Amino acid sequence: MIIGLIVLLLILVIVILGFIKISNNLKRLNTSVEQAKADIEIYMVKRYDVIMNSMNVVKEFIKHEDEVFSKLTQIRQGMNLEELGLQASIQEEAGRGLLALGEAYPELKSQAVFVQLQTQLEDQNEHYAAAKRAYNSNVSRYNQTVVVFPNSIVASMLGFKELPFFKDEYATVKKDADIKF
Amino acid sequence: MYNYVDYNSMKRYKRISRLLIVLGVIALIIFNNSIFEIFIGMSILGVAGYFQWKYEDQYKDQILLPVIRSIFPNSNFEISYSDPILTDSFYRVGMIYKDEKELLSNYLTIENGDNTLIHFTCEEYNTSGDSTTTTYLGTEISYNYSTNIEGVVRVISSRKSKLTKTERTFISEDCQLTPAKIETGELDFDENFEVCASNEHLGFYVLNSVVIEKLKAFRDKYGEFGIAITCDNLYLSFPGKDRFIKIPRKTSEINESMFSHAQEEIQILIQMLNDIGYAISKHSDKEMIFKG
Known part of the structure; x- marks a missing residue:
């Protein structure tokens, strides 16, 4: 009877320790996903700033100024993935348009300030791409942890669900980010 | 001649x-x-x-x-069998490891400006401390390339858990400068490479898809290697004896083709390092060094 009780207690202790370990792991992974999302926001803000600065330099060459400015919005903290994805696509299009302007207008390409902004924009594109890859990698790790047994039981008890990957293809789906310079 | x-x-x-x-x-x-x-x-x-x-x-x-x-008219050579290896920068970025019972010494040093190639041995003192046994032979390379990154990214073309005890000299187990472990999400790469960086973002920034492909090609050519990428240098570590250049011990062993072959090998290595550096920094190609 006593041995049975001790065995039962031991099993209980193991289960509790296992539960705590899995729970901590899930929380840690969830935090790293949130951190990665915050990084995406940071680099999108930086890219937004570079694009806006570039706009000031090239505004006389832009044909559809209002359209461009109306589509680009400042990145706010706490935007959901869809909003971020949409803005990312708009930034992408805007950035591509800015770089294309350099090809279309040689006088613009010869300006040092434009070349500098072009370099900054390309660098910010790289940073954004890195932040996106980091986010998706963290989500992948998190999702893999959430779905496997016995983590799935702990996850469902604590309300951890699979997370979506970050995509910046919403613009093409929604067809409302068609920016032309 | x-x-x-x-x-x-x-x-x-x-x-x-x-x-x-x-x-x-x-x-x-x-x-x-x-x-x-x-x-x-x-x-x-x-x-x-x-x-x-x-x-x-x-x-x-x-x-x-x-x-x-x-x-190699532009390079300085030092052939020695007793000099202590100059490892400060390699230690700092986690490219070499040795414990207290071990002694590292370089037997060949080639320098060209800020670029260095070192062949070295690692010897372990026996328990009485009066003799040593060679436990490891390796090559370290420091290649000057301005990547402009802020921090350090370390890539090892082998999982550390697979390295034997003697191979651990090849790369330091831990490095304070690279606490963040990175999984790129590319299965083939993650299975065969281990990546640590100063921070997660830097790791993903450096390891863009082009760099990943270049590192895979580098591994296909050279097998096991470690690389630490800093703002102004690429540090490399290779296990094995006499990589890229072999110094003959006898007059009868000397022939010109072995050195011209070494020169070709070093040029190929430099080209591959330039490609990696370029993929990180997008800078224009650098001129070839070590070139005659």
Whole structure:
């Protein structure tokens, strides 16, 4: 009877320790996903700033100024993935348009300030791409942890669900980010 | 090519050395009844050692170095069998590891400006501390390339758990500068490479898809390697003896093709490092170094 009780207690202790370990792991992974999302926001803000600065330099060459400015919005903290994805696509299009302007207008390409902004924009594109890859990698790790047994039981008890990957293809789906310079 | 070499002097040293070694050994075998006789035998061997040293010195200075310098005129060479390896920068970025019982020494150093190639040995002291056993031979390279990144990214083309104890010299287990472990999400790459970085974002920033492909190609060509990428240098570590250039120990082993082959190998390596650096920094290609 006593041995049975001790065995039962031991099993209980193991289960509790296992539960705590899995729970901590899930929380840690969830935090790293949130951190990665915050990084995406940071680099999108930086890219937004570079694009806006570039706009000031090239505004006389832009044909559809209002359209461009109306589509680009400042990145706010706490935007959901869809909003971020949409803005990312708009930034992408805007950035591509800015770089294309350099090809279309040689006088613009010869300006040092434009070349500098072009370099900054390309660098910010790289940073954004890195932040996106980091986010998706963290989500992948998190999702893999959430779905496997016995983590799935702990996850469902604590309300951890699979997370979506970050995509910046919403613009093409929604067809409302068609920016032309 | 070797016209200016004093062959007669070298041959003389070699002959004298051999003769004295034979005499010394005979003396020790026959006349070992008193300390005085043993002393004489040992003295003969000592003098033989001196002439052998003179021969090796002349071989190195008058034959080997002129040949190497004629093929690599822009580089400095140091061939030594006892110098302590200059490892500060390699240690800092986690490219070499040694514990207290081990001694690292470089036997070949090639320098060209800020670029360095080192062949080195790792020796472990035995328990009494009076002799050593060679446990590892490796090559370290420091290649100057401005990547402009802020921090360090370390990539090892093998999971550390797979390395044997002696191979651990190849790369430091931990490095304070690279606490963040990175999984890129590319299965093939993640299975075969281990990546640590100063922070997660930097790791993903450096390891863009082009860099990943370049690193895979590098692994296909060179096998196991470690690379630490900093703002102004690429540090590389390769396990194995005499990578890229082999220094012959005898005159008979010297031939020009082995050095010109080494030059080609080094040029290919530099080209591949340039490609990796370029993929990180998007800078224009650098001019070739180590080039004759």
